[in-house]
Amino acid sequence: MTEKEKLIYAAKARVIKALAHPTRLWMVERLADGERCVCEFADDVDADFSTVSKHLALLRQAGIVEDEKRGKQVFYRLKVPCVIKFMNCVEAVIESQAKEQSALLK
Amino acid sequence: MTEKEKLIYAAKARVIKALAHPTRLWMVERLADGERCVCEFADDVDADFSTVSKHLALLRQAGIVEDEKRGKQVFYRLKVPCVIKFMNCVEAVIESQAKEQSALLK
DNA sequence: ATTATATAGGGTTATTTTGCCACGTGTGCA
């Protein structure tokens, strides 16, 4: 791994890390259906409002979502929709593992 | 987020988290070209041998790679190749951000 | 049989992440 690669892979890992949290992942998938304000997420997610706000800020800093303030509310939307496609692959990984697990029991 | 969703998204996040590390990500991309033993990675990566071994074990536990022992060596290979496709999207996120950054300087 | 090599796993410490609380800011409404 060259020095240049270290920088590149640190940047890539930073983006992926932003997705690597149950709540953030859930929110990103909700955004696939359209924009949402922080307050809507705060109602649905079992966490403090400030925690939700920080999760969204992290996703924004990673370049995955963008925000727009309208009146009192701030709306977030997916900036790079391709992340949603990846979920099929993640599910494939989990299903592949589930099969192995059940095979062990036979 | 329902209780069931909490479990599902915890599982998904666990898979993504396995990819969310520069070294692990680099190794996964190398495996796209074919299997490799731990010792090859240990030579290329600037980290302790045991650290590399643990990274690979984590990827295996996440269901992303699988291993096979042949002689003294253990070879790892990609179990779910679709993860590689995702890298295009991650790069798109980074490029999109890089554009914004440079736009700010103008 | 001894030795060397390839790897996994335990223990420990430093770093990072997470989540809550308390507080400050901006916006609209009464």
Add this chain to the structure above:
DNA sequence: TGCACACGTGGCAAAATAACCCTATATAAT
């Protein structure tokens, strides 16, 4: 003007992660 709501931020403690060193095991070579 005063109030309430929607957000973001700083600070702090707990939890998770990472990376090192050391040791154990298995296999091959001498």
